[in-house]
Amino acid sequence: MKNPLEPTPQVCKRYRTEKAFKRLGLSAIVMSLCFVFFLFYTIIADGYSAFTQTYIQIEVSFDETFFRGANISNANFPALVKRSMGKIFPGVTGRKDTKMLSSIVSPAAAYTLQNLVETNPKLIGTTKFIWVLADDDVDMFFKGKTVTNVAESNRRLKDKQLTWLDQLVSEGKLERRFNKTFFTSGDSREPELAGILGAATGSLLTLFITLSLSFPIGVATAVYLEEFAPANHWTDIIEVNINNLAAVPSIIFGLLGLAIFINFWGLPRSTPIVGGLVLTLMTLPTIIIASRASLKSVPPSIREAALGIGASKLQTITHHVLPLALPGMLTGTIIGMAQALGETAPLLMIGMVAFIADVPGTFTDPSAVLPVQIYLWADSPERAFSEKTSAAIMILLAFLIAMNSIAVFLRKRFETKW
Amino acid sequence: MQRTVEHASSAFPTLLDSDAVATQSGSSKIATIRETVGTPFVDNPRMTCRGVEVYYGEKRAINNLSIDIANNEVLAMIGPSGCGKSTFLRCLNRMNDTIASCTVKGNIQLDGTDIYHPSVDVVPLRAKVGMVFQKPNPFPKSIYDNVAYGPKIHGLTSTKIELDEIIETSLMKAGLWDEVKDRLQDPGTGLSGGQQQRLCIARAIAVSPEVILMDEPCSALDPIATAKIEELIAELRTQFSIVIVTHAMQQAARVSQRTAYFHLGDLIEVGATEKVFTNPLHQLTEDYITGRFG
Numbered sequence: 100m101k102n103p104l105e106p107t108p109q110v111c112k113r114y115r116t117e118k119a120f121k122r123l124g125l126s127a128i129v130m131s132l133c134f135v136f137f138l139f140y141t142i143i144a145d146g147y148s149a150f151t152q153t154y155i156q157i158e159v160s161f162d163e164t165f166f167r168g169a170n171i172s173n174a175n176f177p178a179l180v181k182r183s184m185g186k187i188f189p190g191v192t193g194r195k196d197t198k199m200l201s202s203i204v205s206p207a208a209a210y211t212l213q214n215l216v217e218t219n220p221k222l223i224g225t226t227k228f229i230w231v232l233a234d235d236d237v238d239m240f241f242k243g244k245t246v247t248n249v250a251e252s253n254r255r256l257k258d259k260q261l262t263w264l265d266q267l268v269s270e271g272k273l274e275r276r277f278n279k280t281f282f283t284s285g286d287s288r289e290p291e292l293a294g295i296l297g298a299a300t301g302s303l304l305t306l307f308i309t310l311s312l313s314f315p316i317g318v319a320t321a322v323y324l325e326e327f328a329p330a331n332h333w334t335d336i337i338e339v340n341i342n343n344l345a346a347v348p349s350i351i352f353g354l355l356g357l358a359i360f361i362n363f364w365g366l367p368r369s370t371p372i373v374g375g376l377v378l379t380l381m382t383l384p385t386i387i388i389a390s391r392a393s394l395k396s397v398p399p400s401i402r403e404a405a406l407g408i409g410a411s412k413l414q415t416i417t418h419h420v421l422p423l424a425l426p427g428m429l430t431g432t433i434i435g436m437a438q439a440l441g442e443t444a445p446l447l448m449i450g451m452v453a454f455i456a457d458v459p460g461t462f463t464d465p466s467a468v469l470p471v472q473i474y475l476w477a478d479s480p481e482r483a484f485s486e487k488t489s490a491a492i493m494i495l496l497a498f499l500i501a502m503n504s505i506a507v508f509l510r511k512r513f514e515t516k517w
Numbered sequence: 518m519q520r521t522v523e524h525a526s527s528a529f530p531t532l533l534d535s536d537a538v539a540t541q542s543g544s545s546k547i548a549t550i551r552e553t554v555g556t557p558f559v560d561n562p563r564m565t566c567r568g569v570e571v572y573y574g575e576k577r578a579i580n581n582l583s584i585d586i587a588n589n590e591v592l593a594m595i596g597p598s599g600c601g602k603s604t605f606l607r608c609l610n611r612m613n614d615t616i617a618s619c620t621v622k623g624n625i626q627l628d629g630t631d632i633y634h635p636s637v638d639v640v641p642l643r644a645k646v647g648m649v650f651q652k653p654n655p656f657p658k659s660i661y662d663n664v665a666y667g668p669k670i671h672g673l674t675s676t677k678i679e680l681d682e683i684i685e686t687s688l689m690k691a692g693l694w695d696e697v698k699d700r701l702q703d704p705g706t707g708l709s710g711g712q713q714q715r716l717c718i719a720r721a722i723a724v725s726p727e728v729i730l731m732d733e734p735c736s737a738l739d740p741i742a743t744a745k746i747e748e749l750i751a752e753l754r755t756q757f758s759i760v761i762v763t764h765a766m767q768q769a770a771r772v773s774q775r776t777a778y779f780h781l782g783d784l785i786e787v788g789a790t791e792k793v794f795t796n797p798l799h800q801l802t803e804d805y806i807t808g809r810f811g
């Protein structure tokens with residue numbers, strides 16, 4: 100007898116469709132994962148080397164003759180560097196050769212020496228071994244990022260310089276070290292001196308303004324619209340407009356900010372305060388929409404329970420509805436903040452694209468932000484800025500991951516089970 | 518104050534006119550009139566409703582309804598679904614205010630005060646007329662905080678000791694104390710359905726109301742939890758007036774002293790429960806309780 104529970108052809112067909120569907124979904128996920136990995140791989144492979152820097156050890160004798168003048172900073176530090184290099188390679192003579200020799204250390208070496216002497220004047224009269232930054236061309240060469248198999252005239256490093264470098268390596272006077280400069284300084288025209296701190300601080304200051312304005316305003320708007328607003332045409336118009344604003348290209352907000360905050364209010368250009376205000380405008384719709392959705396998802400039975408026991412409307416909202424809606428609101432806010440963190444276009448409009456070497460200290464100091472810094476570095480011709488670009492992207496991603504973890508943490512904290 | 522409802526109804530004239538009484542004496546029932554028959558009014562009522570009409574937008578959900586709620590009675594409201602029982606119940610503590618399209622006409626008084634008067638605030642009103650909902654809806658907080666919420670917002674206590682006392686007595690009256698006294702800080706939502714509903718009752722009585730409204734409080738519960746709640750209702754009657762909506766006629770018969778039968782927005786019949794279930798005056802009531810529709 101035939102087994103009545105045996106799958107019929109239709110059932111088999113249904114299983115086949117189900118399987119095909121599953122496979123389709125799985126392959127989509129695998130594909131997107133591949134892209135993500137590829138992206139991360141290229142960025143990290145290109146950028147990790149930016150966290151180290153090539154240093155050269157020179158022997159500096161701080162002769163009194165150099166510091167005759169009353170002011171230490173007037174001393175000719177570049178000449179001091181040049182002389183120290185000459186001491187390592189006594190055979191190098193001639194104007195052109197000595198110039199080539201001193202160009203394998205960074206111009207920053209002179210500042211390093213100046214700093215040392217200024218903080219510790221007792222050095223004068225002594226001789227010290229000091230590690231100074233190598234030039235970015237040397238750095239690139241040792242990181243394997245320069246092409247070496249072309250004619251000498253087409254190369255940044257000439258044959259003579261390469262032999263000198265070989266000698267330095269064999270004497271143990273050339274080393275790759277952790278690149279502290281990258282994390283402690285602002286932007287610079289010299290790649291080996293350029294750091295991310297200026298842009299990171301700028302981003303933090305900007306996001307601080309954005310968060311402290313857009314979260315309270317957004318939540319208050321959402322609560323009003325969701326809980327208090329009368330159901331009439333005005334409310335409808337406001338609602339439609341908020342939804343439309345969420346879809347407005349962000350550069351428009353930049354133009355608006357330029358017109359209102361800079362030209363009309365007279366706030367200083369290129370500053371975190373203006374950037375923060377512009378990004379507030381941009382993120383408000385996102386936060387309002389997410390907050391309203393999470394207010395809507397609070398079960399009406401909780402409102403009824405509170406109202407039924409004699410809580411006022413405001414008490415119902417603040418004691419019961421808001422705590423339950425808060426995790427969703429926070430998620431929306433973090434999504435908005437992440438958008439704001441990565442936003443470039445509106446900031447270009449308000450002049451945040453300027454070259455700024457100082458690390459901003461206040462909200463009204465000119466400053467850059469991370470995505471703009473990435474854009475600026477990606478646009479620089481020096482080879483060494485390309486690894487900085489990738490490194491800056493890594494920092495930006497780290498910021499995003501940190502923000503998302505905070506969001507997850509806060510959501511877990513405030514989540515109420517029922 | 519402990520006047521029985523039967524006594525009250527005999528002392529007061531009913532809405533029945535002499536014709537209706539005449540028809541009642543025969544075997545046939547009143548079938549035509551839509552005025553309320555029976556004994557809607559009592560002596561010394563806690564709440565009085567006169568000519569109440571409720572509209573949702575243009576649609577009328579309650580027609581010209583008049584009824585009294587006595588002290589220390591359980592008034593059951595029965596009727597087919599959609600006939601306006603919940604709507605009427607929600608008028609009694611103005612929960613209908615939260616529905617924008619809902620308008621209430623007529624006069625509803627609590628202890629002689631018109632509760633829809635402009636000078637009346639819903640906050641003290643809802644403290645006096647508590648409500649228990651169909652689906653148990655404890656706050657997602659601890660058992661303690663659930664019961665403490667009402668006394669806190671109404672400022673009923675000044676010290677922690679007083680508050681603890683209120684919580685203990687409320688949980689005791691709700692028959693839940695023994696089950697939860699060791700875990701007052703556990704979430705109220707972690708209790709079983711029946712316990713949750715008793716927690717909601719404890720929450721309602723913690724603010725010492727005069728009237729408790731219950732909208733199908735047992736419809737989401739199993740028979741054992743239902744029996745517990747019914748027992749509880751019988752005990753609570755000694756202190757509160759209770760209005761309970763139920764779709765289970767046996768439940769109405771078990772817990773209530775008076776029963777009101779609703780039909781399509783009309784209050785058809787009100788009377789002593791025993792009488793309504795054994796010898797209803799109105800044909801519609803009889804049809805409903807004998808299961809001809811509902």
Ligand SMILES: Nc1ncnc2c1ncn2[C@@H]1O[C@H](COP(=O)(O)OP(=O)(O)O)[C@@H](O)[C@H]1O
Pocket residue numbers: 573578596597598599600601602603604605616618
């Ligand atoms: N919020 C509301 N808006 C519009 N109509 C409603 C609303 N609530 C109830 N109604 C209508 O009012 C009538 C009575 O409903 P309800 O009081 O819930 O009935 P019951 O509780 O007796 O089943 C029904 O016809 C229902 O459709």
Ligand SMILES: [Mg+2]
Pocket residue numbers: 602603604732
């Ligand atoms: Mg109902």
